[in-house]
Amino acid sequence: MRDEVPAKVLAIIEGGLLTHGKQNIYEVLERLGVRDLKEKVFDYVWEVPSGVPIFTIWAEFVAVHPISGRMFYVEDLANRTTLEGGAEMDTGQLKRTQDRRRQMEKVRDGKPFIAVLQSNVRSIDELMRNVTAKPLDRIKDSPWHVARWDEIRQRAIMVRGEAGWEPTDAEVELFINERRLDCPEVLAERSDASEQKDSAPLVTFRFPDQAHRDQVEAASMATIIDLFVSQGFAPQDVSRENRGYDIDVKDAAGFSKIHVEVKGTDSDTPGFFLTRNERACAASDPLWELAVVTNALGEPQIDRYTAKEIERYFVFEALAWRCDLKR
The missing domain is CATH 3.40.1350.10 (Trna Endonuclease; Chain: A, domain 1)
Structure with a gap:
């Protein structure tokens, strides 16, 4: 639901709605050149003539890093249950997961892809109980890219914006397990530039003229x-x-x-x-x-x-x- 979407993500969705108006997914995908739409309108990943796939990104599950401000989304392709440990996936849901896995192969090297940011009518709690994820708002958003592919966990860390930043493993695990990124230990890890190659720069205040x-x-x-x-x-x-x-x-x-x-x-x-x-x-x-x-x-x-x-x-x-x- 909208009140479960981080403020920064919601601002992007609202900006897209103000710019382009309320659009259904059929209109969005048609403009992007997706073929055979009637058969694919309920999918969560789509192929376009350019070869770069379009992925649905569920806005309620987007993390906003408190230091860098960057957004990321964890794509768990090993999971066989619905959103965050719900009921077992049915045949159609498993096929959608397999389709996303197949399309993920095309962008694992960090190639930018288009995202459709989606917020849902139902709350996350309801979605976890395998309630239909009827969309509330959807907007086209790009670029996103796969910042890191975890082969062991079959997990993709998808980051919004240009390459060069990614969350640490500790931050990913914290967000998956607790849906937060404000743990002092994790923030301290980010501040130690000598030990973390992707550390956020330390803030220094200066008093210019x-x-x-x-x-x-x-x-x-x-x-x-x-x-x-x-x-x-x-x-x-x-x-x-x-x-x-x-x-x-x-x-x-x-x-x-x-x-x-x-x-x-x-x-x-x-x-x-x-x-x-x-x-x-x-x-x-x-x-x-x-x-x-x-x-x-x-x-x-x-x-x-x-x-x-x-x-x-x-x-x-x-x-x-x-x-x-x-x-």
């Missing part, structure tokens, strides 16, 4: 405003009003939909300062959201977080205190 800070801030604000304008919203810059957020995002009728606090950095790693007022607003305002723009002066990347997610994914450390004379 005011002109540089103003440039990064302006570029970050422009990036977020352009994003919401492209989605059909009317964002208003209220950063000078000390509301605890920078942009009031309104719909066509003039109603506020999201209150966005914008943080920007010239680095490619998220790291920012949050004021007491901003954090208090995050705790009290249900519309509050954080948008972090990395590489703001180059090719900007956007990560969006709810108030609960920033408490979950980020470590808060006091770097300064206000000191007044005791009275």
Whole structure:
């Protein structure tokens, strides 16, 4: 269900729906050139004339890494039960699994493929009891690629975006078993660059001159405003009003939909300062959201977080205190 989809994944789905409107899978696959659609519309992987397959990715099972922000999905081709240990697969479901295995051979070397991100009408709990996975929303999303193939487990780690990053084995196991990635031991493993070849870079704070800070801030604000304008919203810059957020995002009728606090950095790693007022607003305002723009002066990347997610994914450390004379 939509409320079980990670916020970042849901934002991609909502962006696709705003851009292209509500589409059924038949329309999506027809445009991509899939042949014999009437016989294949209920499949979960499809061949196209280009030879690059299209895979369904169940949005509820997509993991969002708390440090890198990258998304990944674990494809377990050894499994013979329905979603996460449910009932035994029937003949049709086994065939679909075999089809995915066969198409996986074409992209195991990291070749990009197209994904159809799908969220479901039923909850994950219901799906685990072998209830029909009737789709709620589906959008075309690319590129995805197979970052690693585990031959022993018959498991593919599928990652969204360009090659060069993949989750560790510990992170994959943690997400499969507990559906979370906030274990301190796992995050610590990522921070040890000397022992992990794919470690995330350590965040270092520097204090550039005011002109540089103003440039990064302006570029970050422009990036977020352009994003919401492209989605059909009317964002208003209220950063000078000390509301605890920078942009009031309104719909066509003039109603506020999201209150966005914008943080920007010239680095490619998220790291920012949050004021007491901003954090208090995050705790009290249900519309509050954080948008972090990395590489703001180059090719900007956007990560969006709810108030609960920033408490979950980020470590808060006091770097300064206000000191007044005791009275």
